[in-house]
Amino acid sequence: MIAANFTGTLTFASVSADAGLERALQKSRPDLIADVSASGLKGRGGAGFPTGVKWNLAAAARSDVKYVICNADEGEPGTFKDRVILSDHADLVFAGMTIAGYAIGATKGILYLRGEYAYLRAHLERVLATRRERHLLGEVIHGKAGLRFDIQIRLGSGAYVCGEETALIESLEGHRGEPRNRPPFPVDTGLERRPSVVNNVETFAWVTSIFDRGVDWFKAIGTGRSVGPKILSVSGDCARPGVYEVPFGTTLAALLEEVGGQDARAVQVGGASGICVPAGEFHRAIAFEDVATGGSIIVFGEHRDLLHVARNFLEFFVEESCGQCTPCREGTAQLLEGVELLERGACSTAHLAQLTSLCQTMRLASKCGLGQSAPNAFLSIMQHFHDELMGRRPEGTLPPAASVGR
């Protein structure tokens, strides 16, 4: 069931970046994009937008300058798979970006590297330098005249929201990292108002793999709507945390068995913006149509206090909200306050209902995906562990019943 883990070998280890790139460049642009579409590849950052559709839109956009941007701002709590891919398989990522550049007619690529990954920069620059020496980047790629593409690395400054593609672009332009209004989308109006494709590190690596191994190989893996393998970062209360490669459709139960987390009471799938799945639902599958994830899997063991988990995630969002739109900026703080009330046993049922409805407003009315997903963890914990959260009392005080008659 489990394809590999990072102590074993990921598929990426046996993919040839050179062959993938060469085969892709042999194709016409429309054929190339048609292949990406046919593969069923969806964005690995979490949102799952079909990569072929994205590239097609960017290719159709008329502009003398276009950009290919690799989102390496891996900031979702509990994910570290992009770090491993960049450390061990950077060539696949850069080859994938080059393929995208050829496909949409871009000559410039940018790797937006998470500030905390600055230590990777020297390594990545060396990989880029080697690729330039080997004419895999630069003026004439693979002897293909007229094909120009190069990649530069830009460092983020540690804001979670800059993983949102339009905030990432704002950051690249030197502004506060704040999401833009959509539409227009980056494929039409992206960096410097030019058409830009923004894809996750893993997505680019799979693109190269698809052209090396073939569309059919890729399509044979996964479910109907979630095609291919997925790289996961597994952490928390399990015996073997690490980076795992699984086919889409793998159940949480199977994954937990592999990582030694069978005793888990809940699993947070998708990081802080994901949902908390209770043990009773471990039959659910990791897939866009069931439990979606950009790669973060956090296992909660028997002793974990899920109210504390909710608090932890909300503190994260209060800190990381860009502060631009009302529902997210104020809503996250209200939810955190609600958790504090629950901890003291001071949250009335009416107020809890109010907060639940506030979660709905945040999901519907926030400007970007961060705000829309910020209440997910709180909501799912509320839903599945309601009884456990209600009726708490401050430490050292007696339960209400004991105080009767005193």
Added chain:
Amino acid sequence: MTDTTDRSRAPVSQQGSPMRPETDLGLIGATISVTIDGHQVRVPMGTTILEAARKVGVRIPTLCAHPDLDMAGLCRVCVVEVEGQRTLQASCAYPIHQPLVIHTHTAQVRQARRQIIELILARHHGDCYTCVRSGNCELQALAREFGITSSPFGRPAAPEYPVDRSSYSVIRDMSKCVLCRRCVRTCIDLQGVGCLEAIGRGHETKIATFLDKPLAHVVCINCGQCINRCPVGALHANDPTEEVWAAIDDPTKHVVIQTAPAPRSAIGECFGLEPGQPLTFEMNSAIRAIGFDRVFDTNFTADLTIIEEGTELILRLYKALVQKDASVALPQFTSCSPGWVKFLEHFYPEFIPHLSTAKSPQQMFGAVIKTFYAQQQGIDPQDIVAVALMPCSAKKFECNRPEMVDSGYKDVDYGLTARELAKMCLQAGIDLPRMPKSDFDQPFGTATGSGVIFGATGGVMEAALRTVLELVTGEKVEQYFSHADILPVRGMEGVRKAEVTVPKTGPVPDLLKALVPSWDWLLGATLKVAVAHGTANAHKVLENIQAGGELASFHFIEFMACPGGCLGGGGQPIPTSAEIRAARARAIYAEDCAYEVRKSHENPAVAMLYEQFLTDGPCGHKSHELLHTHYTPRGKFIG
């Protein structure tokens, strides 16, 4: 160069989404059918849902949207349901590019809007009844519309931030701020100043100055455009009405007020009138009823400004063209807008020699009142309190500039905004629009149409051209421009240019004989003039001059800090919009038409002043002492 400013400085996250012409060439001009609450309407490609809804009479509530500013999509009050979309969309920031079916008041839309307003209220400190914007507050209106009667998310018990009272002009009470960033967009996009920006993240986000310094210690130009666009009471003008009342109540004080042309075209709005209804003479009666001892017309010193500034221009041209003095700074810039002057001092101090040394009409009036008027009336200038009714917040700063004491006293004691005078009327129980009409007091009551149009962008230039043309040609300006309406300098385009060739020359008038021997040197010369309003447009003009562009060869340029000129000033009634400003402009030009005397040099009071007081003439010794000033290079980095 148009009224729409260059948006390149603002992040795209704070902008709307114009079509990229490269991709949408074929679609420009195309129309799309949308259905809003069952009404079908065809709108041009790129129209926002909010605009489309207005077309079919569907009202969507907004907070961060403002007609003068780029859309931001921040507050989310205007969210609507778009069929086929998972989430609600901000109608102010959603451009229509394909047929849509939109619902503006479904249960989830109403619930979301209501909660968003409640969330804003949970951070908004202060009681409505102690707020300067009570009754004219967009948040208050939203809370009323949504029937909000409780605070499910709490209310702040104490202010979050201290009030910044450092500025003479603008007071910032950030505990009331709703983070709509209209002030930020105004300051960056509309004015090109950028002294306000959001800092901090998430719940810590706040609007701040550079390094969170007091407003008086940053590059704020005091234009007050942020006040006019603040939806709540977080930004308001530094209000001296209590001091003015105290002076009025003090029997030993002789309290005079000069009133600028722009407030009278707008103050009716504070009393519920439609924009564009001038109340000049009703306002005079109201001012007397309040208890001011004299009410004068700032237009008198506007005319005086034209004579002084026009003479200065002629002298500069004479030195440059005849005496071949290369050190003369041309084009000459007008100096009557104190926001513009401070803008130049901060951002282009190297251009200070271009600024006319003539004081603004407000400051000229103050200097004349505490000297000539005091002598004439036999009043000790120490007992005179000079108040100025202005459309402006920067005038409050200007009258406090340390150099503005040429009379030996503070030339102007207090600057009042139109809003503050309206408040004084209400405090005194005066229904201004229903007051009987009465005229200004003498000896400065006579004014001309040229003085009135100072209130609109292009007005100073038009007044100057009327006078200069007549003085130089010896003929009526009507010979060249019908009804003396110099239309090329009027309008609302951001930068306007005009050229006037001197067709003939007449004798030099007596007033100027000491300065130039003849006009021969001007015969056939083409006078190139330009007009800019809104300091973002001033940036464009100055950059053009700096780069040696076409405007470098110009002779005279009028700058006004505020969009629309004084009629759009930071002390004018709130709200403001292009339509409101256009209505005020119509009122001003109508008043100009109604004047018998429409040229500054024909103002008998001005002639009287030169005969009796400024006896060495325009730009003479006495006038230099009282009516001219100097400027301070401030730079962008201040302590």
